[in-house]
Amino acid sequence: MEELLNRLHERDQAVKPELISVINDYNRLTAICRSFSSQRSILERSLSRMLRGGAGTPRKDDDSAQSMQNNATSQALLTLHGQLVASKEKAASSEARITSLTQQLSQANGEIFEMKTRISELEGELRLMRSNFVASQAEADRVRMELDSVREIHEQAIDQLQEAKLTHAQMTETVGPVQGVTGPAPSGGRIEAVQESPHPLMLPRSIQHTLKGHTGAVLACSVTSDGLVVATGGDDRAVRTFDSLNGSRIGTAGDSVAGITSVDFATDRVVISGYSSGAVRCTDTTGKIRHSMSGHSGSILDVSRINSECAASSSQDRTIKLWSLQKGSLITSLPTGSPVTCIAPTADGRLMWTSHLNRTVQLWDSRSQSVCMELPKTHTQLISSLSLFRDGARLLTNGLDSMLCVFDTRALGATLRMKNPAFVSTARYSRATLCGGRAALVGTKGGGICVFNLQSGNLETVVKGHDADVLCIASNSGTVVSSLEDASQTMLLHGEPISDATYTSLLHDTQLLAELMDDLESDAVSDEAVARVLGDLDVPVVIYGDEDDEEDYEDEYDRYY
Numbered sequence: 001m002e003e004l005l006n007r008l009h010e011r012d013q014a015v016k017p018e019l020i021s022v023i024n025d026y027n028r029l030t031a032i033c034r035s036f037s038s039q040r041s042i043l044e045r046s047l048s049r050m051l052r053g054g055a056g057t058p059r060k061d062d063d064s065a066q067s068m069q070n071n072a073t074s075q076a077l078l079t080l081h082g083q084l085v086a087s088k089e090k091a092a093s094s095e096a097r098i099t100s101l102t103q104q105l106s107q108a109n110g111e112i113f114e115m116k117t118r119i120s121e122l123e124g125e126l127r128l129m130r131s132n133f134v135a136s137q138a139e140a141d142r143v144r145m146e147l148d149s150v151r152e153i154h155e156q157a158i159d160q161l162q163e164a165k166l167t168h169a170q171m172t173e174t175v176g177p178v179q180g181v182t183g184p185a186p187s188g189g190r191i192e193a194v195q196e197s198p199h200p201l202m203l204p205r206s207i208q209h210t211l212k213g214h215t216g217a218v219l220a221c222s223v224t225s226d227g228l229v230v231a232t233g234g235d236d237r238a239v240r241t242f243d244s245l246n247g248s249r250i251g252t253a254g255d256s257v258a259g260i261t262s263v264d265f266a267t268d269r270v271v272i273s274g275y276s277s278g279a280v281r282c283t284d285t286t287g288k289i290r291h292s293m294s295g296h297s298g299s300i301l302d303v304s305r306i307n308s309e310c311a312a313s314s315s316q317d318r319t320i321k322l323w324s325l326q327k328g329s330l331i332t333s334l335p336t337g338s339p340v341t342c343i344a345p346t347a348d349g350r351l352m353w354t355s356h357l358n359r360t361v362q363l364w365d366s367r368s369q370s371v372c373m374e375l376p377k378t379h380t381q382l383i384s385s386l387s388l389f390r391d392g393a394r395l396l397t398n399g400l401d402s403m404l405c406v407f408d409t410r411a412l413g414a415t416l417r418m419k420n421p422a423f424v425s426t427a428r429y430s431r432a433t434l435c436g437g438r439a440a441l442v443g444t445k446g447g448g449i450c451v452f453n454l455q456s457g458n459l460e461t462v463v464k465g466h467d468a469d470v471l472c473i474a475s476n477s478g479t480v481v482s483s484l485e486d487a488s489q490t491m492l493l494h495g496e497p498i499s500d501a502t503y504t505s506l507l508h509d510t511q512l513l514a515e516l517m518d519d520l521e522s523d524a525v526s527d528e529a530v531a532r533v534l535g536d537l538d539v540p541v542v543i544y545g546d547e548d549d550e551e552d553y554e555d556e557y558d559r560y561y
Contacts, residue, residue, distance in 0.1 A: 026094040029087045036084040159308040166225045209247030213240050218483035219471055220260055224268040227477030229285055231271045233260025239273045241285045244479045251287035262303045266325050272311045274300025280313045291328025295321055302342050307349035314340035334369050344386035353395055355383035376413045378405050385431040396440055398432035400425045404440055420459040423450045431472040443470025443482055
């Protein structure tokens with residue numbers, strides 16, 4: 001449209017000079033015609049006077065002169081007449097040309113008017129289209145935001161489904177089919193016992209694979225929720241992932257200037273790793289780095305998945321930092337007062353249990369950034385690992401004092417304390433792990449894995465397969481992996497059933513427990529009475545005296561870090 005308008009404008013500009021030139025020629029010819037007419041009139045008057053003047057008898061000389069003059073005048077008149085005729089013809093031609101150009105100009109003006117009208121219509125349509133485009137863009141942005149929200153909900157649903165599948169599998173393994181209830185539960189009473197059929201507990205019995213590749217001590221390991229992928233890290237500054245089914249390596253994430261101190265799976269495809277330099281990384285199982293996060297001023301002591309969108313890290317700098325797994329950015333930083341050695345989040349990710357260098361165990365609310373609860377001190381040395389039971393009501397701790405404790409998270413304190421001469425804690429990196437909620441696995445000096453029964457507190461067995469000290473251990477969905485001080489001896493074990501393992505689940509009167517807690521707080525009950533009541537509840541427990549005075553742990557801090 002704009003190009004057509006430009007062509008019409010150019011044609012108009014070309015016609016106008018020609019029209020002006022023709023008009024000028026016409027005016028000039030008209031002036032010449034007037035001049036010729038004036039001269040003709042003068043000549044005709046002169047001729048008439050001469051003819052009238054010669055009415056008398058002229059002289060001969062005068063006649064001759066007059067004749068010559070008449071001839072000249074006639075010739076001039078003929079010439080002027082010819083020029084006049086030519087000028088009139090040229091003027092007529094110019095008039096015709098002017099008429100033609102005027103018509104063309106009028107036609108061009110008409111076309112220009114139509115084009116301007118069309119342009120106005122198109123501008124109106126363009127404004128309407130622009131308005132519709134802006135509205136469509138706003139709608140597209142809204143749909144895009146909804147799509148992103150749906151995608152996030154979908155990813156969360158996938159993670160929740162995986163967790164639900166894992167929980168179902170573990171509950172199936174832990175509880176087994178119910179046979180019956182031993183007696184009725186009257187109103188206000190309690191269920192005495194729920195009997196379940198014997199269900200074999202899957203525990204490690206033999207080495208399935210030796211995972212090789214590290215060139216230094218392996219200080220950290222983790223297993224995906226489905227038990228199919230294993231992640232390891234250590235002094236050689238590399239995070240390696242392995243297929244638990246065949247022991248083959250999947251990927252390696254290297255290029256680090258510091259050793260790895262802790263690893264955990266954010267999802268079954270993403271690994272979180274902490275470094276002695278204070279850095280935190282997110283990598284996929286193939287080794288590709290997704291995010292590199294910095295903010296700590298001391299070595300990382302532990303990293304842990306909080307939920308599908310967030311991870312936590314603790315450091316020697318006495319802080320816990322929460323990180324966005326999608327953006328790789330810092331969400332918030334929590335000052336803890338004492339270095340946090342381990343983090344164990346609750347299932348919903350809103351709360352997290354922490355163990356500290358000063359032997360305290362605290363429950364944090366990450367939203368209010370405050371401590372909700374602190375458990376009584378039980379360990380005499382640093383706590384090296386925390387494991388929260390699936391029901392969230394119990395917590396397993398492992399200390400450098402070579403003792404495992406099970407705490408009731410509802411403030412009952414330690415309900416089970418497990419020690420055995422066969423279990424000797426190896427180092428700060430020593431980790432204990434839960435196996436189906438009914439057994440605890442922990443590495444020991446001399447290359448063994450101790451299996452403790454979480455109901456009786458007894459040492460079930462010691463799995464042997466190597467001579468190097470076991471630094472850490474992890475398990476999930478029947479897959480157990482242990483890392484050794486000897487870099488070439490990272491072991492992947494598989495579970496075999498213990499046929500004589502039979503357990504009974506109990507559901508007790510919570511009012512009785514509440515009354516007992518009130519009595520304990522008021523010192524109105526003796527240790528023997530507590531032991532008797534808890535014995536009636538069929539809960540293994542050890543009663544301790546008053547804690548020793550608070551010790552100075554700076555020497556212990558220097559020794560382990």
